[in-house]
Amino acid sequence: MNFELLIQLIINGLIVGLLYGVVAMCFVLVYKSTQVVNFAQGEFLLIGAWVCWAFLIYAELPFIVGFFLTLFFMAGFGVLLQMIVLRPMIGEPIISVIMITIGLSMFFQSLMKWIFGVDPQSYPQVFETQSFEIYGLNVEVAYLMSTGIALLIMVAFFLFFKYSKHGLAMRATAFDQQVAQSLGISVKSVFAMSWGIAATVSATAGIVIGLVNGVSDSLSVMGIKVFPAVILGGLDSIIGAIVGGLIIGVLENVAEFFDSQYFHIGNMYDIAPFYVLLIILWFKPYGLFGTKDIERI
Amino acid sequence: MSQVAVKKETAKPLLSVNNVEVVYDEVIQVLRGVSLDVPEGEIVTLLGPNGAGKSTTLKAISGLLKTEKGEVTRGDITFMGERIDRKNAEDVVRSGMFQVMEGRRIIEDMTSLENLKLGAYTRNDKHINQDIEMVYNYFPRLKERTGLAGYLSGGEQQMLAIGRALMARPKMICLDEPSMGLSPLLVKEVFEIIGKINRDQGITMLLVEQNANYAIKAADYGYIMESGKIVLDGTKEQLLSNEDVKEFYLGGGNEERKSFKNLKSYKRRKRWL
Numbered sequence: 195m196n197f198e199l200l201i202q203l204i205i206n207g208l209i210v211g212l213l214y215g216v217v218a219m220c221f222v223l224v225y226k227s228t229q230v231v232n233f234a235q236g237e238f239l240l241i242g243a244w245v246c247w248a249f250l251i252y253a254e255l256p257f258i259v260g261f262f263l264t265l266f267f268m269a270g271f272g273v274l275l276q277m278i279v280l281r282p283m284i285g286e287p288i289i290s291v292i293m294i295t296i297g298l299s300m301f302f303q304s305l306m307k308w309i310f311g312v313d314p315q316s317y318p319q320v321f322e323t324q325s326f327e328i329y330g331l332n333v334e335v336a337y338l339m340s341t342g343i344a345l346l347i348m349v350a351f352f353l354f355f356k357y358s359k360h361g362l363a364m365r366a367t368a369f370d371q372q373v374a375q376s377l378g379i380s381v382k383s384v385f386a387m388s389w390g391i392a393a394t395v396s397a398t399a400g401i402v403i404g405l406v407n408g409v410s411d412s413l414s415v416m417g418i419k420v421f422p423a424v425i426l427g428g429l430d431s432i433i434g435a436i437v438g439g440l441i442i443g444v445l446e447n448v449a450e451f452f453d454s455q456y457f458h459i460g461n462m463y464d465i466a467p468f469y470v471l472l473i474i475l476w477f478k479p480y481g482l483f484g485t486k487d488i489e490r491i
Numbered sequence: 492m493s494q495v496a497v498k499k500e501t502a503k504p505l506l507s508v509n510n511v512e513v514v515y516d517e518v519i520q521v522l523r524g525v526s527l528d529v530p531e532g533e534i535v536t537l538l539g540p541n542g543a544g545k546s547t548t549l550k551a552i553s554g555l556l557k558t559e560k561g562e563v564t565r566g567d568i569t570f571m572g573e574r575i576d577r578k579n580a581e582d583v584v585r586s587g588m589f590q591v592m593e594g595r596r597i598i599e600d601m602t603s604l605e606n607l608k609l610g611a612y613t614r615n616d617k618h619i620n621q622d623i624e625m626v627y628n629y630f631p632r633l634k635e636r637t638g639l640a641g642y643l644s645g646g647e648q649q650m651l652a653i654g655r656a657l658m659a660r661p662k663m664i665c666l667d668e669p670s671m672g673l674s675p676l677l678v679k680e681v682f683e684i685i686g687k688i689n690r691d692q693g694i695t696m697l698l699v700e701q702n703a704n705y706a707i708k709a710a711d712y713g714y715i716m717e718s719g720k721i722v723l724d725g726t727k728e729q730l731l732s733n734e735d736v737k738e739f740y741l742g743g744g745n746e747e748r749k750s751f752k753n754l755k756s757y758k759r760r761k762r763w764l
């Protein structure tokens with residue numbers, strides 16, 4: 195057995211898993227505060243990565259500038275999307291809202307193809323060095339940055355929800371909208387804010403992946419990958435989303451390892467997380483960290 | 492006390508509810524022309540049996556009816572000289588009116604400190620930490636209980652709900668059945684603190700209660716509501732000495748005449764005519 199490869203794959207899994215965790219957190223945030231299952235989550239990554247790419251290639255902005263402009267753009271985009279498309283759907287049956295987000299997902303995928311074409315594109319060289327060595331270990335700068343950003347986002351989430359006024363207001367709204375209103379919290383702005391945050395943070399993940407793999411349709415697949423992660427963690431738990439993301443990240447890599455070494459079934463990378471999901475839900479129907487009854491669809 | 496009473500004669504009431512009708516789901520009429528005044532600095536109590544429409548009255552005042560598909564279809568509500576019956580809940584809170592809802596409704600998956608901070612959500616000044624200390628002074632027990640608010644006892648939760656209201660620095664607080672589900676000893680304690688807050692902070696209070704005994708004693712003035720109407724009102728002394736109030740609300744009395752409706756001696760009052 196090739197232990198070195200296995201360890202390398204597990205580390206890869208953790209790095210990618212952290213990004214899954216970040217995207218899953220956004221999904222949970224939207225679900226908890228607005229009760230919307232957002233099937234267009236993956237498209238936030240796709241749009242963010244394309245917009246940033248356009249800033250860098252067409253406007254020829256430095257990476258940092260393009261990156262922050264993209265974040266501003268995505269914050270506004272998320273807020274407007276909520277206000278224009280989802281606000282009128284408040285109080286409508288869950289299934290109708292789900293249809294809307296599935297529709298949004300298809301619409302934005304096609305829109306991106308229409309604007310940027312169907313070919314994958316790569317980002318310009320952002321880092322001068324690609325990798326360096328610590329204690330004989332080869333460390334890729336891009337992965338280091340990805341891990342750093344993912345951890346930073348998680349810490350920021352924690353601080354925001356624990357200490358900031360708006361974070362507390364969002365939690366209060368998630369707990370009980372009527373109580374939130376009685377405290378003077380505008381539920382409307384909380385809804386818009388949670389979509390803005392989800393879009394911005396997901397776009398960050400999209401850009402990070404874009405830097406490594408280039409921008410292509412496959413980014414929106416993250417939206418689907420995130421399902422096993424959030425369902426594993428329990429739809430309403432942010433911690434669960436992170437743990438779920440890490441599990442899925444490691445799992446797909448380990449499954450790939452055993453498949454390529456022994457079983458040769460093929461495609462395990464994509465399928466394995468869903469098998470594990472089935473098994474876990476068998477024993478823990480609300481996910482590992484979930485609490486509330488979640489309507490089965 | 493006497494100072495306040497003098498003020499009452501001259502000034503316009505802080506809160507004035509005029510002939511308000513409320514309908515839920517566009518068909519269920521719950522309030523049928525409710526009028527009441529709350530003068531500045533006083534405690535006014537609104538009493539009545541379960542289902543009379545007390546909570547509905549408070550929700551009409553605080554703009555929370557919309558969250559339950561309710562609507563003020565007639566009449567008006569003025570607070571500090573401004574119409575608030577068409578305002579949404581956030582704006583009513585910002586105008587200085589805070590409601591402690593029935594059942595306390597604290598946020599159970601947060602700590603008491605986080606609940607208190609949320610009370611100050613509409614504020615932007617620098618004195619929030621100072622006010623947290625002030626709340627701890629009224630309710631020292633809250634400071635010791637650092638865990639999730641969901642694990643607090645009923646009495647502690649009620650104290651937290653009142654403390655959270657204080658954090659908003661409101662001009663007026665509407666309290667919906669603060670004594671609900673509390674032991675007699677705690678009821679006494681909660682009412683004492685309500686009176687103390689009213690005296691210390693000058694916060695005007697509208698106190699909804701089923702526990703008439705304590706409520707009337709704590710209040711300056713009282714209204715009694717049945718089936719969506721005010722059927723009687725008076726000062727503390729008038730209510731305490733009223734034979735019917737004694738009979739129906741302060742214990743004693745016979746079983747048949749449970750309501751003012753069955754009482755021939757009661758003449759309907761139309762305060763707004």
Ligand SMILES: Nc1ncnc2c1ncn2[C@@H]1O[C@H](COP(=O)(O)OP(=O)(O)O)[C@@H](O)[C@H]1O
Nearest residue numbers: 515519521540541542543544545546547548559
């Ligand atoms: N959201 C609602 N929708 C329909 N009817 C309601 C609603 N809330 C209260 N009611 C009805 O209005 C009446 C008065 O209720 P409420 O104001 O809660 O009374 P109280 O607080 O005096 O016990 C009751 O008959 C109750 O069933």
Ligand SMILES: [Mg+2]
Nearest residue numbers: 545546547593
């Ligand atoms: Mg009530």
